[in-house]
Amino acid sequence: MSSDPLSDALAVADARGVFSGGFTAGGRWAIRLRGHDKLKVNVLARGGCLLVTEDGAEPVALSEGDVVVSDGRRSYVLCSEPGLEPAEPERVAVDPHTRMGEVGDGEEVVCVSGHIDLSRDGGDLLRRALPELIRVRATAAEAPVLRWLTRQLMAEMAAGRAGSAFSSDHLAQLMFLHVLRSCLSDAEGLPPGWLRALADERLAPALRLMHADPAHPWQLAELAAAAAMSRTTFAVRFREVAGVPPLTYLQNWRMSLAARALRQDSVPVAALARSVGYGSESAFSNAFKRAVGVGPRRYRETVRG
DSSP, rough: OOOOHHHHHHTTOOEEEEEEEEEEEEOOOOEEEOOOOOOOEEEESSSOOOEETTOOOOOOOOOTEEEEEEEEOOOEEESTTTTTOOBBOOOOSSOOTTTTEEESSSSSSSEEEEEOOOGGGGTTTTTTSSSSEEEEOOTTTHHHHHHHHHHHHHHHHOOOOOOOHHHHHHHHHHHHHHHHHHTTGGGGGSSSSSHHHHHTTHHHHHHHHHHOOOTSSSHHHHHHHHHOOOOOHHHHHHHHHHSSSHHHHHHHHHHHHHOOOOOHOOOOOHHHOOOOOOOSSSHHHHHHHHHHHSHHHHHHHHOOO
């Protein structure tokens, strides 16, 4: 692996951006959006609207250029005003060429939509690190790049050239990367987890060590020294920020690496055990079963089947 934990996590989670279309809206309108247990991405390419969540919180006013990412567990409504009966997406007519639907009357608002598919590993690695709802404002440092990516997505939609689906999905993935970078610059809004730990300048060196060489038998003293802290101070701070002790984080990361290898490669389990720091196949198999619920061979058979 590299010493770039963000790239590592995106690769290990097999996060794939998928562009799904969007909608235009005008007049008095409302539409309910669901993530279907995927990370749902909406970019307000034109106009403004309100975002209303299921929990009864105050509506959030979105402006042109804002990006919203939902964890996909709850639906939410985008609308011109509160209290309107929202249209259901499956009942909205969609242009098969542009994949854009029409809501209400007019085109005052243009919203581009997509999702991040985390189904390969259940999405736990990324999902646990993110808040329920992320909003990247049009004024954020990452906003110019996100606006450029949005324009490219819309150009791909309109042109319908060969390879547009492939291009659109990769643009959606780049958008998600920049959303995560924006989260790193505002870590206070993140729940305890690896992403928040990565945003902590004192803890980041220790994370980079573990990611660069996960098979190394890291000790608390080595990691604390990398963070320029005492062992006690480092252990307390790491647990507060990452949600787990340092060596538990290392164990979880090793299991994530192993799960990805079992999904994608045919490397023997004994060799895989050594690559993630275990001296014996049996010790690795027991650890993997405790973490995942099934042994490595059964896991490989299941995901490939």
